[in-house]
Amino acid sequence: MPATIVQTNPVPFNRVAIDPVTLDIIENALRNARIEMDATLVRTAMSPGIREQGDAFPLIADHTGKMIVGQFGSFIDGFLRNFDGTLEDGDLIFLSDPYSVDGAISHSNDWLVLLPVFKDGRLIGYTSMFGHQSDIGGKVVGSMPINAHAIFEEGVRIPPVKLWKQGAFNADLLKLVLHQTRKPDWCLADLNALIASCRVAARRVIEMAERFGDDVYFSATQELLARNHRAMKALIGMAIAEQPVSFEDYICDDGMGAGPYRIRCTMHREGEQVVLDFDGTDPQSAASINFYLNENMFKMFFGIYMIMVFDPQILFNDGFYDLIDVRIPAGSLLKPKFPAALSGRTHALGRIFDILGGLLGQKTPEFLNAAGFSSSPHLFYAGNDTRADRGGEWFQLFQIGFGGIPGRPMGDGPDGHSLWPGFTNVPNEFLERYFPLRIERYECAPDSGGAGLHRGGDGIHMTYRFLSAGVIAIHDDRWFVPPWGVNGGKPGGRARKILEKADGTMQIVGNKVEDLAVEADDQLHFITWGGGGWGDPLDRDPALVGREIREGLVTSGGALAYGVVADATGTVDAAATETLRAQIRTDRGPLALFDFGPDIAALRAACLDETGLPAPVQPQWPHLAAAE
């Protein structure tokens, strides 16, 4: 049953001719409104995930639900098809169940607010925003249990409901939801922030319609979609071949000992349409690493990558959707069947971007970037704060880490930066003041960036010293299958986690662990992946390699990957370097477009030696009959 939209004014919008200048003005104003949504959100949210790290995504759509500005594409069309109710002036929809919106949000931690914008009795658009809640209840602190087998274990699930109904606030509903979480104060503040952002944008939409007239505003949104359609059509014709190209990459494991899981995508063009087919992707996992990938969201990712890689001037919106056909096999890792657990979807979400990069760039190596996405590495730490004057109060931390940006056509990948839009790290002094933690180290992990003419960014070596006993959980990936290099560049370093006990003993811990008890004065070395390298490392200026040794970004041992012989002070031995480079050139074969490192069998064989962890075993299917 589709949603019923109740409009008191039945007059349809008129498509009117619109001059290009007015169109550009409206486009610009919409862009500003979106910036305003972000600003409102981060200034009023409270959970560190949103306020410090910016884990939230805004959207402004036209009256049919097509995204005009935003970056994750619109889910509204799917929502309207599935929502069994009315949509009226004064309503505000609130939801968190991925299965209710075709995966527009991909785990229950993301709370979404959707505000239909009415003007003079007519629906004129939508504003929407979702953000990651630090805790929504469920079996573990942070609500993202690696070992969940069903979404019911992952905290409160909110189907689409009206938090505001025709202008009336449903306080009881909110009370019921907040009662399920360990951090009702954060959830409430963040929800307020999401709503405030949507209301700000709705005001801007109405102001624009008042300024230009409803029909002009309506026509402008349609023309913006059409303009984007034309631009993408030209771009697709230029950049995408009819012959199929395929690319595949892996999620290292599911945290339950099985892995790697393959994600495969094949792309080809049929006339003006691009087909992206995930046939060959592994079936869904029995654990929570499934990523319910919304087709429209993937279209948007594809569009944004096309634009960024080939022509960054274009503003993206939903206008090009019918140019792209996304096919995802049901029951696969990317379209799991209900009630599969979804909370650990961040790894596959990250991997999707490496796959897009590999797909789009392989016929145009000059535009190709190396791999750099692990995921959003998470650390959870919870317990009672035993520091003086803290009264043993409950604390819980959810922190997102960063790694190396890949080597790129334009140059080196930045060290320890975020691939996600708008994310920032949390100041360590903030962590130390508000949590029983001392951050003993926060530096680049030298040599973790893949060697290349353009070096991949180094990952981060962060050392947490726990000052109170508690439990931690870790979610990370790229510990088993390395981030690949391109055009002769080498793969980046893999992620590692080491627990150093107070007595000095070292214990390798997994990259996906849940409920690990830690004692006061234990130290966790949380080491993230490095970006893959770009271009032949033997072409990199030896003096630059020498300087990076002095900078602590590369070691003298690591310099050998560039064919550079240098001591620990970065002094380069020019003659030895020349000899070594000549030797490597003679010994090696032709450079491949992609350097994935060893194959899966070889990675398995060397896993224990190299990582200190047992190799993941090949996942078996079918495992579970899906419940209905």
Place this chain on the structure above:
Amino acid sequence: MGYRLGVDVGGTFTDLLLLETGTGAFWRHKTPSTPHDSSVGILNGVTAICAAAGIAPDAIAYFLHGTTVATNAVLEGKGAKVGLVTTEGYRHIMQIARSFVPGGLAGWIIWPKPQPLAALEHTVTVKGRIGADGREVRPLDEDDVRTQLGLLKAAGVEAVTVSLINAYVNGAHEARIGAIAREIMPDAPVSLSHEVLPEMQEYERTLTTVANAAVRPIVGKYVANLRTRLAEAGMAGNLSLLRSDGGLMSAHKAETQPVNILMSGPAGGVTGAIWVGRNAGIRNIMTLDVGGTSTDVALIENLEPRRQRTTEVGHLSVRASALDVKTVGAGGGSIAYVPDLTGALRVGPQSAGAVPGPVAYAKGGTAPTVTDANVVLGYLPENLLGGTFRLDRAGARAAVQTIADRLGIGLMEAARGIIDIVNENMFGALRMISVQQGYDPRDFALMGFGGAGPLHVNAVARLMGSWPAISPVSPGVLCALGDATTRMRTETARSFSRLAAQTSAEDLIAVLDEMAAQTRAELIADGVPEAEVSSLFEVDVRYAGQAFEVPLTITADDLRRDGMGGILARFDAEHLRLFTFNMETPHEIVNLRAVAQGQVPDLPAPQIARGDGNPRAAFMREHVMWMDGREQTGAIYDRARLRAGDVIQGPAIVCEMDSTTLIETGCVGTVDACGNILITLA
């Protein structure tokens, strides 16, 4: 009383404004800037303006100066070679920064990797640790300190900065390292983070400390050179520089705290606007400073400019107070183009700059710019700069025609489109400082200045509903005017970080009094008579758990009278205004600041002769321009001949030496007693 001289050095011109303090009489002068050594241009200007006023340079009691020397040092990476000493485990603090990559999803593909302001090669770490509670966790290893400082010395660093984790709570380790550094490198200036910025957040504190050290030698050299040149010219008055926050500081103090003058340039226009507003009786103003490549906007409420706690320079965000000036890449030189894929009309941020400049300037420019569109439409008639400079009207038309052809519209429509788009970009910046901050733009006047501000101010005011649109007297030298008419200022800040319920007004007053004593002493040391120093306080409040604070200005008397409850009530009101909701969550007092200010100099603007309301004495000729989709005949007036009370019907153009004011159809411009033109809807 003598004379006050304001001097603003821009990229193209050095502007000077000389005020006679007793009478309010003033002289202005514009002379080409001399980028290789700004003092040459300044001295040229001083000589000329003194001659015009018939005075000797020694009659100038105050030389007040806005400069971009510190800004450029940062932007162009020409700062000093700074050594950074930080805590063991944090060597890459400047390399990792806040991990932020701008540009949205996939923005990393096209983002250039920045180089840290303190080179990583010259960043060392030392053993020793202070905890978050201020207690020493591990003692400072002084042997290690000596070894590391030895490395910096060997590397030839010119300045040493020390920024340790948690130094904002306890600066003892930093102080000790500073002492050892002075011993090992007696010639290198030393900056300690807990002195420069005693606030939480290690990256921002370190960056601010490093930025200060990096620009210090450059500002020092600049000031010394300027001082020598001025002395040679016979000037013996006080030399002060304009701070980013709109106050003045002695040149001597600026040499040690140059981080406070990073945005000295744009601040001048805002302080100038305040002076104009005070004289015109208009207290709520938004400023629109339109230059060749960019436009700066700011908001003034009740004659007080909005300030912010950070100074944005390029991609760096330094923690030093600055006027809340937003910049957009929209100016007279902004280039219009139509990208192939979308066929959309875009204007800027690419700019033709001063060289080659707009096509109409006939200096080799070929790309159509905003200035060219203004020429085509007839908004920029005849000569700029008093007739020394002819415009290439045909060239401008041909350039704009390329845009018209790409869009399939007429020449005039294309030209007007370029203007509409650039106005819209300015409108976007103005929204950020008004609507987004909870202000209704209709409660504000809009003042346009800089070379092209008065040309756009009428149209932008119409978009904003901000009336009147003001073309101030001497819009081309308003920055210099601001330099000359603002007051001395200093401030200090501290982290407080306590829940409101766990502290009291008395606690706050105790800390604030101590901070007030410090800032008062600084101003007195800077030559301000004690009786003229006034203090005010700022308290940053948030709901515990939020990341952003709302700054509230208070006086000690308010605090005593209304107590903590008074502050919290004001916070709730402000939060509601900004974000549309309040919460039950406890309040946190985050930071405290004490500001000390000198007196506002009593400098009334001179009044011009009053006329009978008819501007015919200033009428130059009739003129055709394109407006509202048709050709219209209006008039051109000579600003120098306007009289108070004159009423000009739009469409009209008012010309002066360095600026042109456009009054649109349907609007009227009224000349006020001081010569400002106030434009309103007819």
